[in-house]
Amino acid sequence: MAMSGRIRSALPLLNRVLRSDAAVSQRAVLTPAFTATSPSSEFAKNYSAKAGTTEAKVKVPVTLFGGSGNYASALYVAAKKANALDKVEAEFLDFVEASKRSPTFSLFMKDLSVPVGTRVKALTEIATEAKLSDITKNFLVLVAENGRLRNLEIIAKKFVELTRADKGIVKAVVTAVEPLAPQEEQELKETLQDILGHGKKVILEQKIDANILGGIVVEFGEKVLDMSIRARAQQMERLLSQPVDLF
Template sequence: MASRFTRLTTSIPKFARGYAAPASVKAPITLFGLDGRYATALYTAAARQNTLEAVEKDLKALNLAVEKDATLRAFLENPTVNRAVKMEGINAVLGKSPSQITQNFFETLAENGRLNQTTKVIASFEELMSAHRNELPLVVTSAKALDKATLNKIVESLQKSTLSEGKKLLVSNKVKPDILGGIMVEIGDKSIDLTVSAKLAKLNKLITDSI
């Protein structure tokens, strides 16, 4: 099976079909764009071999290295760098024991000249893994950091609402002083703006329209 998978091809669907698997295996959500298609192919191949967590671990390690090293990011995104040289760089970061699927996937990216999509593909793969775990991102933006009790109350309220869709909320508190006060809630692809700055903007519009 692995020998079929390692044949470098410019066709993403062929990549995902590199391993025999039940037809029922599919991505939990539909992603669009080039990065979405590559991430979906990787997710499908890893799911078929029960190596999702191993591949995720590899990608997190690579992403961390790219985030810490601007030179590495520039190296991957530079179209003038030879693909083979880029692959050597990827191998150096992945180390000696990446998942075979991870290794083959990046060889495919290199062959297709798509290593410049690395960080986008990783981000898309994380979206798929989050959906796989039935998680939903919740970002609460406030003028100053919220205490744990306040944040918990917001989370509990949303968890009981239809907005959470019964999913596990991945909570983060973003601090943005220029909202002046109140909060902005972003849950999945939905948002609720209860900030003072938004209310002032509406008030200013009403005043302007009435003049």
């Protein structure tokens, strides 16, 4: 059975856990490596330092901020140390996608009134049933223990930022009033590829926004290329509003 199928089939275990009268704290199932209690930079340091299988130091390719950024960075470092980045990424994203398709689990993740023991027990059983790797399983359990399941989708998005940067993949977001034709999309990708140079791979994400009136707006990295009609109109308006010296 494919990994995503295993995860979906494991989610019904949640119902059994929620009905259990013996839902108590399961801290014992955690390895000593996963003992953080808050989504702080210290958590990221402890998790990533101990979860890997080698002593080699790993530096995150992109600096992320906030609690979700710390979680994503810690998971990246742990997976990278264990030489299991692709596997952990696939497992993590499949888990998040499968959980989004389960109304019961989505509600479970957002409900802060669920006891810590119930959260931990549910995530432990689901991850074990789905045969997730130890890094992914222990990370999910720790997120559950720390009451951050409601942030799992945000953590996953930030984690993808790191894995893409690790692979030299740059996402460019192009905004237009209508979808680009295939030839236009290819030409834009080639242009961005020339700008970024070798060693980078461009992927395009298209957004539709009638408010730009025409043209395109391209965002990649920290750069914004605004070639929209709206931007040109605003520039013209500024020029026309300036006083004219007739002499």
